[in-house]
Amino acid sequence: MNISKHISSPQNAMIKQLVLLQEKSRERRKQDAFIIEGKREISLAIKADYEIKSLLYSPDIISSGMVLDLVKNAGKQPELIEVSDAVYQKLAYRTSTEGVIAVVKTKKHALHDLQLKNKNALILVAEAPEKPGNIGALLRTADAANLDAVLIANPKGDLYNPNIIRSSVGCLFTNNIGIGSTSEILAFLKEKQIHIYCAALSASETYTKTNFMGASAIVVGTESTGLSEAWLKASTKNIIIPMEGQIDSMNVSVSAAILIFEAKRQRSL
Template sequence: MNSTKHISSLQNALIKNVLVLKDKSRERKKTGSFLLEGIREFELALKGNYSIETIFYAEDLFSETKIEALIASLSPQPELISVSKEVYQKIAYRETTEGIIAIAKAKVHQLSELKFKNKNPLILIAEAPEKPGNIGALLRTADAANLDAVIIANPKTDLYNPNIIRSSVGCVFTNAIAMGNTTEIIAFLKQNNINIFCAALTASKVYTHVSYKTSAAIVVGTEATGLSNEWLENATQNIIIPMEGEIDSMNVSVSAAIVIFEAKRQRSL
């Protein structure tokens, strides 16, 4: 084992710092660190090449043998700290958990560093998403469709918010994600010859009447305000999902999924 340190006091300075890291976006941005909780999220973070700084584990929930197996290949080795049940319950975000919480280093997610897996990438862009649950659902959709990237324009929510990590089921760690403002993202897309398909109510074609077989970005806005005019003015084509009920919009993650899997269907033909 890398450490035999044990913490049983809620007044411990490190535990107090962990609580601030859990609750405050400002602290996450200041330190460049965040918390992840649970074995699945931990393993996905490792798969996404995240650096793990510290691991807290509850001895009655997670054995030393499991810890040793998880960190065997890590270099440098994270600090290991066993905590009492009371301390663990205090720092845990979920009501039901698996006994492991880690402090990890956040990534920068610069647009300039974004690399595509395919020559004709299919990417998802979300402008100004705010609700962590929606962001998590969008990331799960991107993972399910094996998209080349997700780009968040004009982000309003900390990507490492515990609610995003939880609702994405750890997909936040394995998707290729970049962030930027709308203007620079549009410039990036045009520079890389990526067609822009904006979900919109006006000047739109039915989403099934458009070809997504070449490089394509599917762009969605918020349910309340939709996309900004800058996106609509620079779109290759605005697209729409026909509605047959009384309302004219759906949850953003549902709308994105419908269009994304139509694009995937076309590309498989």
């Protein structure tokens, strides 16, 4: 595979387009593409069958041989573009960098395409998550627990925000993700006969007393408003983590981790 071109100027039209792609969700939707930075994240995306459209690298940081090795298992070989250090620094958004950036085709994450390999599935549902850091942390937890799926209801942002990719340390690509409205996800769970356990403050049972042995969806809402009424009405059981301090809530990713690993503990007995 040969390097197809060299770009030395940060004012190059393609580089300007990539900056927009990185910064604007509107542009990502328009182009059906997003940016990944870093060898591990790119490798995980390739393993998850994402299409790498082009790969830009700085020879001052990474060798062409390492770049070629990185994409050797890509289904469709991407265009390889050597860029100057000035160009690379314009595109890089991480403080510690590895010299390589990929332009990648997005996936749709439609619920009707979601396949659950395990009939006794354990799923995380997050309703209306907003903060990229929280979404990334939820995806890291889901990967650590090897969940069957992560479902995002009524998303407020763009799943391919660079900060989600960064905070998830690439776990955006390791999880089985579905996106839909609350009503669509509720219908999906009902069709699959999956019990719904909503993290809520009212009418709730302590999470350690809840039986997660059957097919289960653990549902978390935002820290500010919690879950919508639709989830609470559809809930098999509301669950709560008892608080012993002076506040009544924790970070959503921490709460999700506690609930998920209690379910995992029960299933390992």
